[in-house]
Amino acid sequence: MHEVRAKGTLTIRGEAQERVIPCTVEVSTEGIRVRSRFEVPVADHGIRIPRVVQQKVAAVVQVELDLLFAAKP
Numbered sequence: 001m002h003e004v005r006a007k008g009t010l011t012i013r014g015e016a017q018e019r020v021i022p023c024t025v026e027v028s029t030e031g032i033r034v035r036s037r038f039e040v041p042v043a044d045h046g047i048r049i050p051r052v053v054q055q056k057v058a059a060v061v062q063v064e065l066d067l068l069f070a071a072k073p
Contacts, residue, residue, distance in 0.1 A: 015045035
């Protein structure tokens with residue numbers, strides 16, 4: 001397993017933000033698996049939370065990904 005950082009642009013609702021995201025990369029017989037978990041403040045992407053639901057909606061969203069790039073047989 002290797003610890004790496006992925007750099008790219010995350011676009012949500014038309015608002016693009018450059019991000020550097022920590023990832024783990026694992027090479028196996030199945031293929032290459034990339035996993036990551038990171039937080040995104042919704043305000044960074046122009047999302048306003050109405051005051052009436054502010055207590056029920058998170059201002060920071062937890063994003064989790066698990067990608068498998070499968071090897072061809």
